[in-house]
Amino acid sequence: MRQHTVKSACKTFFGLVLPITVFLLFLLFPFYWMFVTSVKTNAEIYANPLVYWPKEFTWATYEKLFGYFDFLKYMKNSLIVAVLTMLLSLLVSTLAAYAFSRYNFPGRKVLMAMFLSNNMFPTVLLMIPLYSIMRQLGLLYTPGGLVLAYTTFTIPFSVWLIQGFIRDVPFSLEEAALVDGCNRVSAFIRIFLPVLTPCLLAAGVYMFMQAWNEYTLASMFTNPASRTIPVALNSLIGQLGVEWDMLCAGGTVAVIPVCIMFFFAQKRLVAGLTAGAVKG
Amino acid sequence: MKAMPRKKLQIYPYLLLAPALIIMVGVVFVPVLEAILMSFKFYDMRYPNKTAFIGLSNYIEILTKDSQFWPSFGRTLLWVFFGVGFQFLLGFILALILNRSFRGRGVVRALSMVPWVTPGVLIGLVWRWLYDGDYGVINDLLIKLGILQDGIPFLSRMETALPATIVSVVWQGIPFFALMLLAALQGVSADMYEAADIDGANFFQKLFRITLPSIKNTLFVTLLLRVIWVMNSVDIIQNMTAGGPAYATQTLSVYVYQKAHVLNLGYASAMAVLMTLLMLVVAVPYLKSTFKNEQ
Numbered sequence: 001m002r003q004h005t006v007k008s009a010c011k012t013f014f015g016l017v018l019p020i021t022v023f024l025l026f027l028l029f030p031f032y033w034m035f036v037t038s039v040k041t042n043a044e045i046y047a048n049p050l051v052y053w054p055k056e057f058t059w060a061t062y063e064k065l066f067g068y069f070d071f072l073k074y075m076k077n078s079l080i081v082a083v084l085t086m087l088l089s090l091l092v093s094t095l096a097a098y099a100f101s102r103y104n105f106p107g108r109k110v111l112m113a114m115f116l117s118n119n120m121f122p123t124v125l126l127m128i129p130l131y132s133i134m135r136q137l138g139l140l141y142t143p144g145g146l147v148l149a150y151t152t153f154t155i156p157f158s159v160w161l162i163q164g165f166i167r168d169v170p171f172s173l174e175e176a177a178l179v180d181g182c183n184r185v186s187a188f189i190r191i192f193l194p195v196l197t198p199c200l201l202a203a204g205v206y207m208f209m210q211a212w213n214e215y216t217l218a219s220m221f222t223n224p225a226s227r228t229i230p231v232a233l234n235s236l237i238g239q240l241g242v243e244w245d246m247l248c249a250g251g252t253v254a255v256i257p258v259c260i261m262f263f264f265a266q267k268r269l270v271a272g273l274t275a276g277a278v279k280g
Numbered sequence: 281m282k283a284m285p286r287k288k289l290q291i292y293p294y295l296l297l298a299p300a301l302i303i304m305v306g307v308v309f310v311p312v313l314e315a316i317l318m319s320f321k322f323y324d325m326r327y328p329n330k331t332a333f334i335g336l337s338n339y340i341e342i343l344t345k346d347s348q349f350w351p352s353f354g355r356t357l358l359w360v361f362f363g364v365g366f367q368f369l370l371g372f373i374l375a376l377i378l379n380r381s382f383r384g385r386g387v388v389r390a391l392s393m394v395p396w397v398t399p400g401v402l403i404g405l406v407w408r409w410l411y412d413g414d415y416g417v418i419n420d421l422l423i424k425l426g427i428l429q430d431g432i433p434f435l436s437r438m439e440t441a442l443p444a445t446i447v448s449v450v451w452q453g454i455p456f457f458a459l460m461l462l463a464a465l466q467g468v469s470a471d472m473y474e475a476a477d478i479d480g481a482n483f484f485q486k487l488f489r490i491t492l493p494s495i496k497n498t499l500f501v502t503l504l505l506r507v508i509w510v511m512n513s514v515d516i517i518q519n520m521t522a523g524g525p526a527y528a529t530q531t532l533s534v535y536v537y538q539k540a541h542v543l544n545l546g547y548a549s550a551m552a553v554l555m556t557l558l559m560l561v562v563a564v565p566y567l568k569s570t571f572k573n574e575q
Contacts, residue, residue: 016377020388023374027392027454030406033417037409050420092300099296111297118308119505120563122512124536125552128545129314130307152307155300184292213399215515216537230401234519237405244409251402258397263390266459274463274498 031255038062038248045245061249071250074232077143078212081228084147085211086204089154094200096155097162098188102171118156123216126152131220141223149217154207161206164272165199202268205261212258229254315549323546338550348527348535349551356511356531356558359446363510366450368503371457378458379465389462396455404519407448411435411520435521441528445517452516453506464498465491507562511555532558 037045041058044051065071099105100112130149131140139145173195177187193200215230222231233250236243262269322334342349378389395403410418413433422428434444472490481489492499514537517523523530523538530538532555539548 016380016382019373019377023370023377023454024388024391027395027451030410030451031394033410034402034406046415048415050415050417088303092303095296096300099293103290103293103296105290105293108293111301114309115300115304117563118304120508120556120559121308121312122533122536122552122555122559124512124514124533124540125315125549125556126308126311127537128540128549128552129311129318131540132318132545133311133314148303148307151303152311155304159300209397213397213401215399215401215518220540230399230515233399233401233405237519242405242408247402247405247409251406254402255394255398259394262393262397266390266393270459270463274460 034248034251037244038252040245042245061245062253065246065249065253069232069246069250071232071253074227074229075253077222077226078228080143081146081150082208082211084143085150085154086207088147089151089158089207090200090204093155093158093162093203094196097159097166098192100159101163101166102174115156115159118152119160121152123153127217127220130217134221140221141226143226146218146221146226146228147211149221150211150214154210158203158207161203161272162196162200164274165196165203165268168271169195199268199272202265202272205265206269209258209262212254316553318546319550319553321546323544323549325543325545334546338547339554342547342551342554348530351527352530352532352535353558355442355529356533358442359449359531360507360511362443362446363449364453364503364506366446367453367457367506367510370450371454372461374454374458375461375465378462393455393459395452396459398452400452400513400515401519403448403452404516407444407451407516408435408520411444436525438525438528441521441525445520445529448520449510449513449516453510456506457502460498460502461495464495468494504562504565508559511559511562 036052036054038061039057039059040051040054041056041060044054044056096115100108126149130152134140134145134149137145139148169192174187174191177191178184182190212228213230214228215234218228218231219234222228227235229250233247233254236247236250319338320333320335321331322337323331374392378385378392410416411434413419413431413436416431416434418434419428419431423431432440434440468491472494473486476486476490511531512533514533517529517531517534518537521529523534532551536548536551536555539551
């Protein structure tokens with residue numbers, strides 16, 4: 001009997017506890033190291049041998065980050081761009097996804113193919129003409145320009161995502177409303193939207209995350225005044241190397257909000273992401 | 281198809297689609313055409329007066345004279361193959377573990393997703409710090425474990441730089457694979473495993489006969505999405521090594537990005553068009569399958 005328990009304990013350890021520990025160490029250690037670096041004194045960052053746990057914590061780096069580096073300004077820029085991207089993409093994609101999944105109309109297939117095919121254009125392909133177009137329109141270095149650039153990938157993706165969500169909402173729900181004398185618009189607003197809201201929030205979190213984290217386009221379409229967080233972090237690379245203390249502090253601050261949002265949205269988000277893939 | 285049958289042609293669907301369509305035409309379709317047009321031009325913003333149509337010259341130069349193009353092409357294939365390959369392998373293993381029920385599973389799952397929500401710039405820079413030759417914690421750990429005698433400056437050596445960047449893109453992609461495959465695994469009915477157990481099937485038989493066939497749609501879409509994203513990715517490499525040392529980590533998208541940054545737009549466009557063609561090879565099966573599902 002005892003031998004049996006030992007054997008099963010061994011099995012749990014090697015089959016479950018050990019692999020989980022290894023995975024979590026690999027996936028989370030970089031964050032640990034980032035945070036620890038951000039609260040070390042400079043002497044301890046560049047100490048030999050390396051310091052794994054600081055003897056004295058210091059928040060001086062964070063003071064520097066929000067003080068002379070003015071990180072709050074970049075956070076504000078990122079917030080504006082991310083919120084606008086999220087709202088714009090959600091609005092137009094929900095309407096489009098609704099049209100695709102609830103109506104049968106001539107040209108439906110062609111239009112859908114157009115939307116889906118947007119996913120495959122490399123960012124660097126769109127970046128070049130967008131740069132010259134925005135320069136001509138005077139949108140370069142404005143939040144609006146960056147938001148429009150982000151819709152190149154957020155709209156196609158959210159149409160796909162939201163369609164996945166809509167498929168799970170039974171059509172009979174709206175039908176009943178129509179029978180009860182609602183017209184299509186009020187059925188959409190009063191019956192359909194409330195059911196879909198949690199899913200739209202999840203999709204919104206995803207769009208926000210994308211815009212908050214994006215670097216390639218932001219590095220072309222912002223200037224020192226309109227810089228978003230990723231570009232600001234990149235600017236910490238200097239001639240003599242990277243300011244590691246500032247980078248780690250800025251990184252810690254940048255990751256926390258999206259992490260929190262993501263934790264709340266993850267379940268529904270995954271449901272939407274897999275809905276398109278699992279069926280059919 | 282659940283759409284409501286209607287007899288007369290209706291205007292609603294077109295009205296609903298109009299905003300998205302107008303934006304897409306403006307920010308995607310017009311720019312793509314513009315990019316194709318630019319690729320036939322000499323268009324360098326440092327020499328604005330010299331802009332002119334030069335036919336296929338950009339393409340010819342890229343394909344025959346540019347000593348960086350083909351090596352970058354090859355590195356792109358390596359970067360995508362090993363990057364996505366290991367993301368899939370490790371993500372699948374993680375999904376299999378998370379698919380078992382144990383206490384604290386929700387917490388483990390949430391924690392293991394954090395790399396996915398981390399900005400690429402930060403991934404590039406934090407890994408650069410981890411790999412540092414003098415103060416890098418990876419070197420320190422490898423020395424402590426007795427694997428290395430002295431620290432290696434991973435990112436400034438030709439032979440270690442590309443594998444090092446691949447490790448960090450794998451790290452970024454594991455969560456997405458795990459998340460998607462876990463959702464698919466949870467849709468596989470337990471009855472099938474029970475039946476297999478009664479028949480005395482072993483772990484691998486169950487894996488190849490039940491698990492993989494059941495999740496193959498999700499697997500396919502996830503793989504293709506990831507291939508497209510990883511091929512497109514600029515931020516990680518750009519911030520880790522900026523394509524160096526001596527181009528050892530320069531992939532096509534990083535190359536195009538750098539050419540565009542020095543404002544040689546015609547040449548960069550031509551290269552981006554070639555990259556799109558490469559992407560099509562991957563994207564066409566993806567589009568076909570998504571489209572099939574939508575029918």
